[in-house]
Each structure stands twice: as structure tokens, then as C-alpha cells.
Amino acid sequence: MAVTKAGEPVAARAEEIWKVYGSGEARVVALRGVSAEFGRGRFTAIMGPSGSGKSTLMHCLAGLDTIDKGTVHVGGTEVSRLGDKALTRLRRDRIGFIFQQFNLLPTLSAAENIRLPLDIAGRKANPQWWDTVIATVGLADRLGHRPSQLSGGQQQRVACARALMGRPDVIFADEPTGNLDSRSGAEVLSFLRSSVREHGQTIVMVTHDPVAASYADRVVFLADGSIVDELADPTADTVLDTMKRLDTPDVPAAPVML
């Protein structure tokens, strides 16, 4: 098992990754040699202004997008070398996803949605773990409902339960609270944090909301395709301060055209 410099086991690692979109005049460098490690059992937030490359970083880590240079590992597997079949299997078995919106299949009930990745893989849920997850997300009485019969917060909790159910190496969450009111958002975030604290789940979350980031154990700041700062045990205030500092004129906020 790979370990971080600090000696912790690593769940996902990016080494010197580059991502370039377009060519010629329209060439945009989204990631310029980013290296980062995400410790096992840790809740990491990736922050940065729009266009800083934070979503791209997450997509590359999760095998949803390809990189132009460098390597990405999830667990012991080098993601950047896998073909579509192996990537599909990796996503199915070792990665969980929570998206900002449209997270559920409207034709399936909440329970079926939660079970879907396991079903696709042809695996059975561990009954104990099932009960634990359902109890944690507080959806026991909503399992038979269709997504259209659930509130936005409930839907996102179903999506969280789905991501957790397969006990993946990492859960990637892309602005999971972006579409929720602050109360539902807080519920989802506490739930994510408790799954890390109590069950040792690894979560990498992209957000632009300092309050959401404050639920994480560590915040990584991206600007212009590079990691520019890092914060351990953040609070909403420290995150906000860091962001204000990064926003000063000597650090360009928009990606540079090359």
C-alpha cells in the first residue's frame, strides 16, 4: 500500500498531471503539472475559483477524463493507463460518485437506485452494511419511493447512500450541495463527514462553498491549473481568508491562454 509523505496510506494520487484542451488560439491548459495525494479515510475538499481546474482534477482522478501527461493512481491501480472496459470496472467497483444534480434514475425506487452499482456488478449488498448506511442517511421509510417523490436533499442522500454502499476506495463528490438549500446541504455534508469519521471512507469533494469545505479534514486550493495552497482542519473563516488572499491581483484568477 502506497503511503503519503506523512506516512498515511494513500487512496488516490496524482503525479505531475497535465491536461490541455483545444489547440492553437483556443488552447487552454486546465492542469499544469498537478501533484496531490489523498489519504485513506480522509475527507479532502478541492477549492478554487471557476476555471481553476478543480473539476478537471477530480474528473481525471476518477477516470472520467483522460490526462495528457503524468500518472493517476486509485488504490494501487494506475488509472491513466486503463482502457474503457477496465475503467468501467474501476468506476463500478472502486469509485463512488455524487454529482451536483441528476443523480438518480427516475424509473427506479430509492432502494433500487442505491443498489444499482452492486446490481450492475452482480454483487450482493452486505445486509449489515446496508442497514448501517440506510440508518445513517435516515431513509428507512423512503426506500420504496421514486426520485420524483423525494425532496432535493433526500435525493442527494440517496445518491450518497449509493456511493457508500459498494465501499469504494474513494468517493468523488462534485459540488454535492450546489443545488440544495443550506439546511439540506448541511445534512448531506454532516452525513459525508460522519461516513469518513465513523466508517473510514475516503472522500474527495469539489466545492466553491467555504462552509461546505469546512466539513473536510483538509482543503486543497487550485488556481490557474496548479495547487497554490493547502489548509488542514479548516473552518469556514480560515477557508474564506485563504480564498481572499489567493484572489489578490498578483495571482491571476483566470486560466492563461498559451
Place this chain on the structure above:
Amino acid sequence: MIRATLKSLLARKLRLVLSGLAVILGVMFVSGALVLTDTLNRTFDSIFADAYASTDVSVAAKPKVEISEMDGEEVAATLPASVVRTVQTQPGVRSATGRVDADGARVIGADGKVLTSFGPPRMGSNWTGTDEIMQMRSGRGPETPGEIAMNAATAELAGYRVGDQVPVLTQQPKRVFTLVGIWGYTGGRDSVSGVQEVAFTTPVAQELMLGAKDVFTSVTVQTADGVSPEEVRDRLAPLLGDGYQVRTGEQLAADSAAGLKEGISFFNQILLGFAGVALFVGIFLILNTFSIVVAQRTRELALLRAMGASRGQVINSVLVEAVIVGLLAAVLGLAAGIGAGAGLGALFSSMGGGMDLAPIGVPLSAVISAFTVGVLVTVVAAVLPALRASRISPIAAMQDVATPDRPLTGITVVGSLVTAAGAAALGAGLFVASGDSVLWLILGGVLVTFIGVALLTPLISRPVVSLLGRLFAWSVPGRLGRLNSGRNPRRTAITAAALMVGIALVTGVTVVMDSAKASLKSEVASVLKAQILINGDQDTAQAPTFDPAILTRTEAIPGVRAAAGMHTDMAKVGADVSYVVATPDLSRLAEAYGTTAATLTPGQLAVSDTEATERGWQTGARVPVQTSRGEPRTYTVAAIYPENSLPGRIILPAAAIPGFGATGPVMGFVRLDDGVAVSAVLPQIKTLLADSPEFSAIDQQTFVDEQAAQFDQIIMMIQILLGLAILIAVLGVVNTLALSVLERTRELGLLRAIGLGRAQTMRMITVEAVVIAVFGALLGVVVGAGMGSAVTRALENDGITQLVLPWTRMATYLALAALVGIFAAVLPAIRAARLNILNAIAHD
């Protein structure tokens, strides 16, 4: 508003192309039929104008029985030689030539096989020298009774040269002639549009082709210099009286062409009928596409409404889109139709043995109907979606697009009423009404029933689709596909209903045909006792005949109990033209067939009980009959026999046979003594038939199978023609799936993100397609079986006594539908599997 419409139309090109295809195919059928008819009509005009170019005036006896083109070949009446002499002596007549021209001179080729012909006649004529368009290629005309000449096309087909011995079949048994000449036509042609022609000396032609001495079929007149054909015609007509037709060459050409045109117009109607089915199915497809388009544009339309567009403007924006699609489809369909018409024309011409096709033209009627049909059908189909679009509230622009699950109560009630009305019309047409209204009631009933069932389909789709889907529930992609197909019951229903129409029509026809086949088999098995039948080739317009002496010789074979021949004619019986049968001795025929009957005296006829009831005849009734060539005569009904216990429905005595168009027997029945094996006699009869290569002796089972095969041919034809309607329905499935994939882009992205493989994604789409297709086929099979059964019941009095449901065929249709579903899913599935996950998730 128009600009907004055009922009949104362009943005959804592909989708509209798919629905437009249905209109294109329908328009293609309509305009193709019209182009073909136009071309063939002009072809016939030019052929006959050419054939009668050297005829100034023609004199012919009026046919004794006038038969429409559909009922068979009219038998030309004959005129005595004295008429030729009378015409010859009239002023203004330069020459008058007695002509013998009759179909039915069958040359046996060098390979021993009879030359066949699909369409053009095989003429036997008297040699009267070459005319303006004929050119001698080699040799000379026949001068002695043992000599013949033939046109180059016939000589080439048969493989003969001048000097060869040529066997020819006519009304008389086979005779062998010496070929002394071969002629061609101007322009290097071997024939005039594929007609095979053999010329005998005049007395031989009269004997072989007309069965009488000193008679002709027509007199060809050439007028003296400076005398117009009309002048001569007007002089001859009063002189010869009512029994004769005197026409100028131009009139003759026009009349001859008109007969063929009548046949073509029937063919034309069949094509137009199938165009109607195709367009009917197309309406479902277009309705569906526009509904989906409106659903997808809900936000856009609501925004327009919020900005102040009126309901009328919204309706217009959808209808304008429909008009544009209709116009484009009409243009493309017309082009395709011209191509199809040209192709069919070429096919006709090559099947007709090298008919010289007139250049392809596009009649105005084809253009007008293409645009009318194309635009009308599209707009009619778009009306409902347009109305729905106008009911979108402006608020929808601000909300997330939700497709509310509207209740199905209204549509179900309407559907039940419409179905009931359709079934009632169908029932009335089949069992109650009579006369002209029958056909309309049946057609209308079928159409209305289809619409009714289509309206009921959304309700039926829920339980049936979920049941069908369970077949695939063993895998996750299967389950997802099943759920997707049940997701929008209306859309699934319309897609399936389109498939239903074609399958239902095919199934219905299959039920009727299979029932007829089974009825025929059981009828023959229970009635026909003749173990061996002498049967001729059925593939030419004129049924061949054989030498009656063969039957006498057959009866002499040890073990043969009775052998009798059947002669047939189209005769005027009372006021109607009917198919009549005659035999030299009815008691022999009855014996051979398997029943008993007394010999008919010259003034008597026998009639089947069904025919007697229909005509209201009792024993002793007096019936006037005019056969093709005989004198009119009144017969007394002497016997009424059970339908099917003897061949035919009206049987005339031996004395009527010489007045028939063809005097030889067309079929023979041979019954053996008890205990004699068929195999002991059959080879001997075959030997007797050596000189009649068109006839074969077959056992009863083979005969029944051959007859039954005709029903299979009809089924096959219907399947091919309705295949087009089914093809359009398949386009509908493709369309629906493609739109579903588009609509669910984000969902697909999500599924792929959480680990659904490409192959699994494709399987999911395929299951959805298969479920929809099988559902449609199931509906079609059920509705078709119902309609077919109703028709079969209604035909009980016409001899279809058995009701057979073709389970194997119906199962085949279902299996084919599953295949069709897989096929329809290919492109949408590939598209779904290729989606870029990130783009898909971000898709709006």
C-alpha cells in the same frame, strides 16, 4: 415567429428526417404508381399504333360474350369468308384481306419444352404476305399445309432455323410442320413488343386456330388512293349491320390499348392501396415525432408564450414545421417515385418479353398528388401535437421540465368507443350489408378499428409491456430497458401501434388464406374420388387444352374405372358472364369424380345447389346461355347437385362444347378400380401425355398441394407488399429509441459513470426496442387473428368452412418482430454507448 420555427427545425434535422422517411415512402408509392401507369399507357398506345399502322379499316364480328379484362381473355368471334368478298367489292377498297389471328399457338422448342409467355399472346395466324412493318429475314411464307413461318423472336426462343421440323400445339393435338420462313420487323425488331407469332396457310390456320372452315377473325382493308379510312368505314358499317365492328386502324389501336389499360388500372389501384397503408402507418410515426419534439421544446415554447406569443402562433409554429417537412418529403418522395415507376416499367417490359417501353414521363397528376398527400398527411399528423403545444403554460419556462403522467381515462374511453364503432362497421359489412356498401363498411371498419385499438394501446401497454419485459429481467440492463419501455406509455403505444397495423393485416390475410386452404383440402379429401388428375400449366392467360383421345385411351388401361375430361368457357348465363363447365358425358365425369349423375341431353344443364339458390333457379327453370363461339341457346335446369360434388357450378351438355372458345378438355379426372395402386397406372398415363408437354398426370395429393400452394403465393405477395408498412413502423421504433437516447443523455452518462459497461448500455437499449417491437407484433397478431376470423366466418357460405389460426406463422411474426427490435436498436444503442460521460452528465 417563423424564424424561430425554422431555427428549431434546423436544429432537429435528423429527427425530422426519420419521420419524413415515412412520408417519402408513401409518396413514392403514390407517384410511382402514377408514373408507371402513364408510361405503360403511352407504351400500349404506341405499340398498337405501330401494329395497326398498315391497317386502314378493320372489320370484325362482335364478340358473342363480352368479357372485362379482369375476367379473362375475350374470345374473338369469327366471320364467314363471304364477308371478305363483300368488302372487297366495295368502292374505295383497294384490297381486303381475311385475317386469322388467335392466341394459343404454342410452339414446342428444340429442347422439347413449350415456349411460355407472361403477358404477350402466342398468336397463330394465316400467312397473307408481309406488310409495311414486316421484313422477311430468311426463307418465304408457307405455301403448303405442312409449312409454317414464324417471327424472329419465336424462332430465337425456340431455337429453330429455316428447314427445321417444328411441333406446334393448337386447339388440335400436336402437329409437326416444316419451318420455311422467319420474319422480323422494321427497326431490326424481332417481334412487336414480345408477341410470339406463327403463320400457317389460311386453311390450316382456320382449322387449327378457329376450329372451322372458311372463317376469319377480321378483314383488313386498305383503301384506294385518295379515299380516307373514315369514308370506307362509314360505307361498310351500314352495309354489314349490327353484328360487325367496323373501325379505322386508329380506332382499333385505341380500343386495343384501352383493354390493356384497364388491366393496368387495376394494378394501379393495388399499388395505391398499399400506399394508403404506408401513409396510414406513417401518420402514427409523424404524430409520435411531433409529440416528442413538442415535449422537448416545452421550455422554449413556454418562453415564447411568456414573451407574448399567442396560442395561435404556437400552433402555427408547429404546423409550419409540419408543412416544411411535408414539402421536403413530397419532393424526395416524388423523385423516388419516378425512379420506382421507371424501375417497375423496365421490369414489366422485360417480363413482357421485350416490350418497347415509352420514355418515362411525369404526369401532372403525380406531381399534384405527391404534394397533396405529402403535405396533408404530415399536417394532419401534426395537428394533435400542435394543440398540445398551445396548452403549455408560460410558467413552464421557469420550471424544471417535467413530463406529467397524464391520466389515460379520456383516451381509453374514446378508444373503446372507436374500437366498438369499428368492430360494428366491420360486422355489418361482413354479415348484414349487401352490394356496394360491403367493401366500404369492411375497409372503414378495419381502419376505424385500428385507430380505436391504437387509442387503447397506452392502457394495454402497461401490463403487457411489464409482462413482456419480465422475460429480460434476469440482467440489470434488461431490467433497466424494460423500465424504460414502460416509461412513456403513449410513446411506446404509438410506436407499437404503427407496427401493429402491418402485422395485423398480414395476419388477417394469413388466417383467411390458411382457412381457405384447409377448407379446400378437407373438401377435396371428402369429395374427390379420382386418384389421378391430368392438369395443365396454369401460368399463361389462356388455359391449354389436350387431345380428348388421351382420355379414351386412358379408360382402356386395365384398372381404370373411369376417365373424364372437363371443358371450360366464359359464357353469358342469363345476364351475367359466368365460368361454365361441360363434359362429353356427365355420368362418366360423375363416376370419375366420385358421385353419380345422369347424362345431360342437348337441352339440359346441371347446376350446384349454391348457385341455384343465388340465382333462384329450380329444376325445370329455363336459362339462356351464350357461349364464346356458339349460337345462343336456352337450357332447362335438369339437375341440382351439392356444391363441390362435381367440378364447377354450371355444367352444360356435350353439345355445347363446339361453341366454347377452346374446344379441348382443360383437365382430366381418372378414377381407378378398387385396390388398384396409383403407381401401377400413373406411368402409363404419363406416356399417353408425351405429345402434350403442357400437361402432367399427378396423384390427388400432389394436386391438392399444388392448389394449396396458390394460397401460399398470395400470402407471400401480401407479406412483401405490407413489408413496406412494417419497414415504416421499424423506422418508428428507431426514431423513438433515438429520441429516448437523446432525452436520457444525462441518465446514460450517470449510468456509465457508476459502472455500466458499453455492452451493457447497448443491451439496455436493445431490450427496450425488442419489448416495444414484440408488443406491437403481439397486438397485430391478436387484432389480425380477430379480423381474419371474422372474415372467415363471413365467407362460410362461399366455401371457407374451416377456421384455421396459423400458429406457426403468428409465432414467426413475433420472432421476426423481436429481430426487428434488435435491428432497430443498433444505431441508437451505438450512439448511447459512445456518449462521452462528462458531456452527457453536463448535458442540458
